[in-house]
Amino acid sequence: NAILSCAIAMVIGFVLTFILWKDDAPAKQEEKVQEESKQLTDQVIASPMNGEVIALEDLKDAAFASGALGKGCGISPEISNDTPVYAPVTGTVTTLFPTLHAIGLTADDGTEVLIHIGLNTVQLEGKGFTSQIKQGDHVNAGDLLMKVDFAMMSKEGYEIQTPIIITNTNDYKDVLVEAKGQVKAHDVLLETIV
Numbered sequence: 001n002a003i004l005s006c007a008i009a010m011v012i013g014f015v016l017t018f019i020l021w022k023d024d025a026p027a028k029q030e031e032k033v034q035e036e037s038k039q040l041t042d043q044v045i046a047s048p049m050n051g052e053v054i055a056l057e058d059l060k061d062a063a064f065a066s067g068a069l070g071k072g073c074g075i076s077p078e079i080s081n082d083t084p085v086y087a088p089v090t091g092t093v094t095t096l097f098p099t100l101h102a103i104g105l106t107a108d109d110g111t112e113v114l115i116h117i118g119l120n121t122v123q124l125e126g127k128g129f130t131s132q133i134k135q136g137d138h139v140n141a142g143d144l145l146m147k148v149d150f151a152m153m154s155k156e157g158y159e160i161q162t163p164i165i166i167t168n169t170n171d172y173k174d175v176l177v178e179a180k181g182q183v184k185a186h187d188v189l190l191e192t193i194v
Contacts, residue, residue, distance in 0.1 A: 040109055040110050040111065040171055040172065040192075040194050041109045041194060042191065042192060042193055042194055043089065043107055043109060043111045043191070043192045044178075044188050044190075044191050045088045045089055045111070045113060045164070045166070045188075045189050045190040045191070045192070046086070046088045046089070046141055046142070046185075046186050046187065046188060046189055047075065047088065047164075047179065047183045047184065047185055047186065047187045047188075047189040048075075048085050048086050048087070048088045048115055048145070048162075048164065048185065048189075049075060049077050049078070049083060049084065049085050049086065049162065049185050050077065050078045050083075050182075050183070050184050050185050051075040051076050051077040051078055051162070051182075051183060052075065052076045052181060052182055052183070053073055053074070053075060053177065053179050053180055053181060053182075053183050053189070054073060054074035054075065054076055054161060055073060055074075055177070056071065056072060056073050056074065056163075056177075058074070059074045059119075059161055059163055060119060060159050060161055061119045061159075061161075061163070064116070064163045064165065067169075069114070069163075069165050069167060070114070070165040070166045070167045070168070070169040070175075071165070071166055071169045071174075071175035072114075072163060072164045072165035072166055072175060072177075072190060073163075073164060073177045073179075073189065073190065074161045074162060074163045074164065075161070075162045075164060075183065075189075076160065076161055076162075077148075077150055077160055077162055078150075079150045079151050079154055079160070080149075080150060080151055081149045081150075081151040081152060082147050082148075082149065083147065083148045083149075083150050084144055084146075084147055084185065085103075085115065085117065085144075085145045085146040085147070085148055086141075086142055086143065086144060086145060086185050086186065087105065087139040087140065087141055087142060087143045087144075087145055088105070088113055088115070088141065088164065088189065089105055089107040089108075089111060089113055089141050090107060090108055090139065090140045090141045091105050091106050091107035091108050091111075091113075091138070091139065092105065092106050092108075092136065092137070092138050092139075093105055093133050093134070093135055093136060093137045093138075093139060093145075094106045094112075094135070095114075095135065096131065096133065096134060096135040097122070098126070099121075099122050099124065099125050099126050099129075100117075100126050100129035100131050100146065101116065101117050101118065101121040101122045101124065101129065102114060102115065102116045102117065102122075103115045103117075103133075103145055103146070104167070105139070110168070110171070111166065111168065111192055112166065112167040112168040113164065113165070113166060113167070114163070114164070114165040114166075114167050115145075115162065115163075115164055116162060116163045116165070117129070117146070117148055117162050118148075118150075118153055118158055118159060118160045118161070118162060119158070119159040119160075119161055119163075120158060120159065121153060121158055123158075124153070124158070127152075128148060128149035128150075128152050128153055129146060129147075129148055129149075130146060130147040130148075131145070131146050132144045132145055132146055132147070133145050133146070141186075142186055164189060164190065166190065166192060172192045172193055172194060173193045173194060174192075174193040175190060175191070175192050175193070176190065176191045176192075176193065177189070177190060178190060178191050
């Protein structure tokens with residue numbers, strides 16, 4: 001009886017495995033091919049807003065100024081109560097903080113761009129920010145991401161310097177700041193070198 005029970009259990013197990021088993025290898029291989037096809041390239045990053053370019057080391061936040069979060073620069077934006085912030089690259093909105101003070105974009109080629117609107121503006125808890133996008137959206141370079149009330153922020157004592165950082169800097173040979181002085185939205189701001 002014991003031998004017969006073991007034999008029946010083995011046969012049932014074999015038949016169920018044969019019927020229900022599914023090979024995940026082709027799906028995993030397809031994902032790997034898609035990931036490998038995202039080859040980083042030299043990428044031009046446009047200015048997301050009008051303002052004056054600030055060297056990274058001159059930003060009033062040590063984490064950004066030290067380059068610990070990546071290379072890039074800052075912009076001292078034009079002060080208004082309805083300043084538009086545009087997408088600097090074509091890609092996906094991978095991070096949109098609930099407080100709306102920072103936007104993370106991943107370009108279609110894999111370049112990761114962080115736009116941190118003002119310094120310590122997380123404390124505003126979304127006040128002064130009007131988002132036009134949500135996390136997961138695909139945007140084209142130049143699309144409107146947000147409108148920001150820099151006039152209110154400045155009046156309330158917040159630093160409005162806006163760092164624009166390439167967070168995957170280590171994947172590149174260099175990140176160059178291509179603009180100086182006054183810059184308009186959509187002008188070339190940064191360039192990544194593979």
